[in-house]
Amino acid sequence: MIRLKVSLFITCLGELFYAKVGKDVTEILERLGCEVNFPKGQICCGQPAFNSGYLNDAKKAAKQMIRAFEDADYIVSPSGSCTTMFREYPKMFVDEPGWKLKAEAMADKTYEFTQFIVHVLGVEDLGAEYEAKATVHTSCHMSRLLGEKEAPFRLLKHVKGLEVIPLPNNYDCCGFGGTFSVKMSPISEEMVDEKVRHIEETEADLVIGSDCSCLMNIGGRINRKGKKIEVKHIAEILNHHVKGGSHHANENRESTLL
Amino acid sequence: MPMKIGNQPFFDRVDEGINNDFMQNAVSSAQDGLRGRKLNATIYDKSLVDWEIWRSAGEEIRRHTLENLDYYLKQLSDNWAAKGGHVYFAETVEDAQHYIQKVVKQKNAKKVVKAKSMVTEEISLNEALEDIGCTVLETDLAEYILQVDNHDSPSHIVVPSLHKNRGQMRDALRKVGYKNSDKPEEIAAFARETLRQEFLDAEVGVTGCNFAIANTGSVSLVTNEGNANMVTSFPETQITVMGMERIVPSWEELDILVTLLCRSSVGQKLTTYVTGITPGENIEDVDSPKDFHLVIVDAGRSNALGTEFQSALHCIRCAACVNVCPVYRHIGGHAYGSIYPGPIGAVLSPILGGYEEYGKLPYASSLCAACTEACPVKIPLHELLIKHRQHIVNGEGHAPLSEKLAMKGFGIGASSPSLFKMATKLAPKAMKPLVKDGKISKGPGPMKPWTHGRDFPAPSSENFREWFKNHKKETKKGEE
Numbered sequence: 001m002i003r004l005k006v007s008l009f010i011t012c013l014g015e016l017f018y019a020k021v022g023k024d025v026t027e028i029l030e031r032l033g034c035e036v037n038f039p040k041g042q043i044c045c046g047q048p049a050f051n052s053g054y055l056n057d058a059k060k061a062a063k064q065m066i067r068a069f070e071d072a073d074y075i076v077s078p079s080g081s082c083t084t085m086f087r088e089y090p091k092m093f094v095d096e097p098g099w100k101l102k103a104e105a106m107a108d109k110t111y112e113f114t115q116f117i118v119h120v121l122g123v124e125d126l127g128a129e130y131e132a133k134a135t136v137h138t139s140c141h142m143s144r145l146l147g148e149k150e151a152p153f154r155l156l157k158h159v160k161g162l163e164v165i166p167l168p169n170n171y172d173c174c175g176f177g178g179t180f181s182v183k184m185s186p187i188s189e190e191m192v193d194e195k196v197r198h199i200e201e202t203e204a205d206l207v208i209g210s211d212c213s214c215l216m217n218i219g220g221r222i223n224r225k226g227k228k229i230e231v232k233h234i235a236e237i238l239n240h241h242v243k244g245g246s247h248h249a250n251e252n253r254e255s256t257l258l
Numbered sequence: 259m260p261m262k263i264g265n266q267p268f269f270d271r272v273d274e275g276i277n278n279d280f281m282q283n284a285v286s287s288a289q290d291g292l293r294g295r296k297l298n299a300t301i302y303d304k305s306l307v308d309w310e311i312w313r314s315a316g317e318e319i320r321r322h323t324l325e326n327l328d329y330y331l332k333q334l335s336d337n338w339a340a341k342g343g344h345v346y347f348a349e350t351v352e353d354a355q356h357y358i359q360k361v362v363k364q365k366n367a368k369k370v371v372k373a374k375s376m377v378t379e380e381i382s383l384n385e386a387l388e389d390i391g392c393t394v395l396e397t398d399l400a401e402y403i404l405q406v407d408n409h410d411s412p413s414h415i416v417v418p419s420l421h422k423n424r425g426q427m428r429d430a431l432r433k434v435g436y437k438n439s440d441k442p443e444e445i446a447a448f449a450r451e452t453l454r455q456e457f458l459d460a461e462v463g464v465t466g467c468n469f470a471i472a473n474t475g476s477v478s479l480v481t482n483e484g485n486a487n488m489v490t491s492f493p494e495t496q497i498t499v500m501g502m503e504r505i506v507p508s509w510e511e512l513d514i515l516v517t518l519l520c521r522s523s524v525g526q527k528l529t530t531y532v533t534g535i536t537p538g539e540n541i542e543d544v545d546s547p548k549d550f551h552l553v554i555v556d557a558g559r560s561n562a563l564g565t566e567f568q569s570a571l572h573c574i575r576c577a578a579c580v581n582v583c584p585v586y587r588h589i590g591g592h593a594y595g596s597i598y599p600g601p602i603g604a605v606l607s608p609i610l611g612g613y614e615e616y617g618k619l620p621y622a623s624s625l626c627a628a629c630t631e632a633c634p635v636k637i638p639l640h641e642l643l644i645k646h647r648q649h650i651v652n653g654e655g656h657a658p659l660s661e662k663l664a665m666k667g668f669g670i671g672a673s674s675p676s677l678f679k680m681a682t683k684l685a686p687k688a689m690k691p692l693v694k695d696g697k698i699s700k701g702p703g704p705m706k707p708w709t710h711g712r713d714f715p716a717p718s719s720e721n722f723r724e725w726f727k728n729h730k731k732e733t734k735k736g737e738e
Contacts, residue, residue, distance in 0.1 A: 019718035053647025057669030140626035177624025185707035190588040220712030
């Protein structure tokens with residue numbers, strides 16, 4: 001059997017706050033027969049600088065990432081938004097054709113975690129079990145810019161014990177938006193507040209998402225309101241109570257997500 | 259100042275918006291309703307085969323037209339003039355005001371009736387005409403309600419009174435003697451009765467223009483209420499005001515763009531009226547105007563020509579982006595401080611009015627790209643917002659110093675993986691004093707606005723890079 005070589009792009013948020021998500025992703029990909037490596041030169045994808053208008057600083061980050069992942073066969077990331085940033089790199093280098101070519105090559109081999117499992121590995125049933133009434137947050141960059149609307153749902157459909165309830169107004173942004181959440185915090189707060197109201201309407205006890213950034217925002221609001229709703233990254237669900245999984249998978253680890 | 263709404267600073271207007279529950283409820287239910295109708299009339303309508311093909315065609319038409327704008331504007335004005343109409347190119351807002359004032363004076367007109375038009379809002383035409391002693395009457399129902407409500411400003415491009423609910427509209431009409439309920443039929447009947455005599459009395463009719471048609475020298479109006487047809491038939495003199503980009507090569511392209519416009523803006527296959535007007539065409543008819551003026555307004559649009567912002571001029575003013583914008587949903591149209599609100603407003607207002615006045619607007623977006631996805635002519639709206647931010651950072655506007663320093667630091671960290679690694683290692687220790695019960699509820703610096711209404715997570719106690727190294731060692735051992 002050919003073992004696909006996967007280079008994990010953990011994302012800065014993942015590295016700083018959500019190490020558990022990185023572990024779950026690693027274990028799942030290994031269980032699916034991939035050889036996972038972690039390019040040490042990786043940093044932040046540059047999105048905070050790029051979205052704030054600091055193109056030159058964003059380019060520095062992009063160049064470092066291109067160097068770090070140059071030898072990768074596949075790049076997989078547990079974030080729809082950071083994956084989108086990799087896919088958008090070529091647009092940043094219109095004036096630097098050499099880097100543009102490299103950026104295009106990198107964009108072509110970059111996948112969001114669930115997208116990679118469903119579309120590249122062709123697997124949907126990961127053998128996971130999770131007893132909960134859940135609803136799913138569809139993140140904007142993943143669904144609109146990356147164009148991936150289905151993969152998370154196709155994977156969750158096979159999780160035993162999990163009931164997925166549709167989220168009203170799922171298409172509305174949660175209000176994170178990177179520096180927007182700080183610069184325009186009164187607006188951002190209104191947006192996340194409405195998101196949490198819709199989550200409450202579903203009466204779900206769990207929110208699942210594919211982007212830690214949105215989940216940090218939604219979870220932060222849920223926590224502040226003192227609501228008993230869990231917030232988890234999809235990798236945590238898909239690596240839960242898996243038969244034959246590694247020891248991590250069978251532990252009922254505390255959620256790291258606020 | 260033209261285009262501008264109110265004088266308060268941006269964040270005061272935002273506060274006013276988010277504290278106005280009436281407005282928020284009215285806007286969010288309108289957005290939800292419009293969204294469903296638009297989907298049914300676009301991607302769910304099988305008779306169109308594939309909505310994406312229509313969008314691409316729309317984009318292509320708009321791009322071609324703007325790339326050849328000089329050619330089509332000349333063709334339009336030649337054809338308009340050849341049929342006896344007058345054409346005036348207004349480079350500035352003042353030029354447009356002065357020309358229209360001059361025409362009105364020449365006609366000795368005292369009463370002007372108007373159909374809904376954003377470009378006349380942009381050039382503050384009502385005020386300009388009132389200054390020379392005219393009575394100006396808005397005849398679009400929503401605009402009429404706003405006008406009688408102490409000249410309230412439009413908060414939406416297509417539905418000007420979106421921020422008002424039915425009760426508020428009824429109360430506004432009370433000021434001009436309305437006595438019935440908040441039923442739309444009764445309100446409409448009242449307006450119809452009141453406005454009828456005004457149409458008959460007016461000497462000049464003013465309309466905007468959805469699209470001018472270059473090859474026949476015509477203008478088209480896409481409307482539902484029929485008031486625009488009254489405005490363009492009773493008065494002797496007709497003045498059409500158009501943004502200089504609102505033009506199509508021929509009726510064939512008009513067909514496609516009108517389809518995109520009606521379906522995207524209000525989810526209708528076609529509006530009740532799509533009217534084409536060519537000067538002199540029906541001049542013998544008893545109800546045809548005798549004198550036709552076309553005022554083509556630049557007022558800053560040239561700033562975008564030939565730049566990375568040119569696609570902003572592709573806009574057909576359907577407001578589909580406004581109708582899906584989660585920021586607009588919560589702050590409402592007036593918070594933008596421009597008569598062009600929402601994503602297109604945040605892109606267009608700084609182009610037309612500069613960063614000094616509208617420099618905050620490009621930041622009033624989470625870059626969720628709902629606007630870009632909704633745009634029927636595929637304007638990359640969220641990307642244009644980022645481009646505005648780039649211009650502001652590069653010195654055309656005022657980017658905060660703290661942000662500049664932070665991004666400088668980011669640039670340094672980003673080019674050195676060892677620095678980045680060190681920072682991620684140090685973060686848990688540095689943030690430890692702030693952490694209580696596994697979360698941060700009150701943070702300093704940039705964390706402060708975040709923690710006003712949200713908790714912030716504590717950094718992972720375990721270092722992922724170390725875990726991964728050990729994990730690799732373990733799995734290797736296991737395989738041996």
